[in-house]
Amino acid sequence: MNAPGKQPDNVSVGPPLWLLAELTYRCPLQCPYCSNPLDFAQTERELTTEQWVSVLRQGRAMGAAQLGFSGGEPLVRQDLPELIAEARDLGYYTNLITSGLGLNSAKVDAFAEAGLDHIQVSFQASDPELNNAVAGSRKAFDQKLAMARAVKEAGYPMVLNFVIHRHNIHQMNDIIELCDRLGADYVELATCQYYGWAFKNREGLMPSRGQLEKAEAEVNAYRARLQDAGSAMKLIFVTPDYYEERPKACMNGWGSLFLTVAPDGTALPCHSARILPIDFPNVTEMELRDVWYNSPGFNHYRGDSWMPEPCRSCDEKAKDFGGCRCQAYMLTGNADNADPVCGKSPHHDRILAARRAADHATAGIEELTFRNADNSRLFYRG
Amino acid sequence: MAKTPKLRRGFRFQWEPAQESYVLLYPEGMVKLNGSAGAILKEVDGERNVDSIVASLEQQFPDAGPLGKDVEEFLQDAEKQHWIELV
Ligand code: SF4
Ligand code: SF4
Numbered sequence: 231m232n233a234p235g236k237q238p239d240n241v242s243v244g245p246p247l248w249l250l251a252e253l254t255y256r257c258p259l260q261c262p263y264c265s266n267p268l269d270f271a272q273t274e275r276e277l278t279t280e281q282w283v284s285v286l287r288q289g290r291a292m293g294a295a296q297l298g299f300s301g302g303e304p305l306v307r308q309d310l311p312e313l314i315a316e317a318r319d320l321g322y323y324t325n326l327i328t329s330g331l332g333l334n335s336a337k338v339d340a341f342a343e344a345g346l347d348h349i350q351v352s353f354q355a356s357d358p359e360l361n362n363a364v365a366g367s368r369k370a371f372d373q374k375l376a377m378a379r380a381v382k383e384a385g386y387p388m389v390l391n392f393v394i395h396r397h398n399i400h401q402m403n404d405i406i407e408l409c410d411r412l413g414a415d416y417v418e419l420a421t422c423q424y425y426g427w428a429f430k431n432r433e434g435l436m437p438s439r440g441q442l443e444k445a446e447a448e449v450n451a452y453r454a455r456l457q458d459a460g461s462a463m464k465l466i467f468v469t470p471d472y473y474e475e476r477p478k479a480c481m482n483g484w485g486s487l488f489l490t491v492a493p494d495g496t497a498l499p500c501h502s503a504r505i506l507p508i509d510f511p512n513v514t515e516m517e518l519r520d521v522w523y524n525s526p527g528f529n530h531y532r533g534d535s536w537m538p539e540p541c542r543s544c545d546e547k548a549k550d551f552g553g554c555r556c557q558a559y560m561l562t563g564n565a566d567n568a569d570p571v572c573g574k575s576p577h578h579d580r581i582l583a584a585r586r587a588a589d590h591a592t593a594g595i596e597e598l599t600f601r602n603a604d605n606s607r608l609f610y611r612g
Numbered sequence: 613m614a615k616t617p618k619l620r621r622g623f624r625f626q627w628e629p630a631q632e633s634y635v636l637l638y639p640e641g642m643v644k645l646n647g648s649a650g651a652i653l654k655e656v657d658g659e660r661n662v663d664s665i666v667a668s669l670e671q672q673f674p675d676a677g678p679l680g681k682d683v684e685e686f687l688q689d690a691e692k693q694h695w696i697e698l699v
Contacts, residue, residue, distance in 0.1 A: 293628065464694070
């Protein structure tokens with residue numbers, strides 16, 4: 231065992247090439263699959279502009295090249311144009327991940343001028359009714375359409391993101407058609423990953439295997455048609471790991487490429503890790519270099535000496551690093567365990583139970599717990 | 613080849629000191645380029661055609677012999693990956 235907080239001896243830690251700046255937990259939408267922590271409303275403090283600028287500078291000096299501005303809804307930060315300009319000056323490739331609410335054509339153009347490289351607009355469905363029901367907002371869909379068009383007009387590459395779950399998974403063809411009509415360059419069809427609010431709502435969100443297989447076949451067929459037509463639109467279908475027998479190599483390894491900074495400055499190896507019973511450093515109290523290379527939080531799961539069985543003696547551990555620590559924690563109560571998605575995990579039955587439940591689930595959208603401050607308070611005031 | 617290669621919209625090519633290499637950046641993605649890929653893409657400015665890029669590279673690397681075939685193959689591959697357009 232290594233002394234806590236030290237970099238494991240046999241691991242060489244490279245720079246954090248990706249920096250995710252979660253500017254705020256504030257958001258006008260209420261997606262029931264939001265990956266923000268359930269108790270987000272407890273964290274009202276947000277870093278100041280100066281503090282964010284300092285994080286950006288330090289990250290870039292360490293080698294970060296990809297930068298994401300997300301949240302919550304990053305557009306609620308009034309200093310966003312300033313942060314974008316700073317990021318561009320520093321040489322980041324800057325991505326804005328937004329619901330499109332609060333955006334207008336003037337802002338889209340102003341951001342382009344400031345040097346924003348890419349805007350990803352997320353949709354909830356291919357039609358207004360379902361979209362707005364899932365988003366918990368009556369005017370979301372029209373606004374999103376308008377903003378997708380404005381993004382295109384301003385000359386950005388257009389990336390549209392759809393989170394896929396049992397209530398919209400039958401819409402694959404419609405969704406892709408909509409994206410084609412809007413002239414998207416990339417379409418992310420991301421089946422829900424069960425973190426944060428999505429974990430809470432898993433039973434009401436998780437598609438059955440039958441639904442999933444049908445959707446995947448539709449995407450593949452559409453992809454073939456696009457290819458024949460010479461279209462450059464790329465379809466990225468992210469399959470849910472709950473239907474796999476081996477876990478994903480989460481974040482490409484703990485503390486290996488990704489560095490997330492939460493609204494209050496907490497530094498995390500992934501956007502979900504806040505739920506783990508681990509002390510993570512805050513960028514207002516520690517230099518980013520120390521956070522990344524020397525903090526106990528970031529070194530906690532580097533290397534593989536922390537692994538219990540079955541991972542410890544498994545010949546696949548260099549491939550998937552034992553899967554996702556958050557998933558292990560949520561499903562087994564101990565984050566050291568193998569990710570239960572793995573067929574070798576003694577807890578794999580929890581995944582099987584979730585699959586069975588998905589075959590029989592009947593809950594409607596209105597029964598989901600929507601992500602908003604009132605609901606959030608239930609999770610820390612009890 | 614008289615066609616002119618141009619980086620596709622949303623793609624950025626730059627030197628990254630921390631990785632000691634040229635990279636290609638695009639929406640939420642990054643490719644680390646090997647030496648020759650970096651050297652070729654460095655010449656892609658949307659102005660000069662393939663022939664003139666080949667000539668420039670042959671001048672920079674006189675010991676490498678004729679480069680036309682390799683450069684064309686690489687650029688065609690890059691087009692297939694949707695990194696560049698050949699117009
Ligand atoms: S997932 Fe939905 S609710 Fe959560 S931050 Fe994004 S837009 Fe807001
Ligand atoms: S036992 Fe652990 S290391 Fe082996 S495949 Fe499963 S999760 Fe990966």
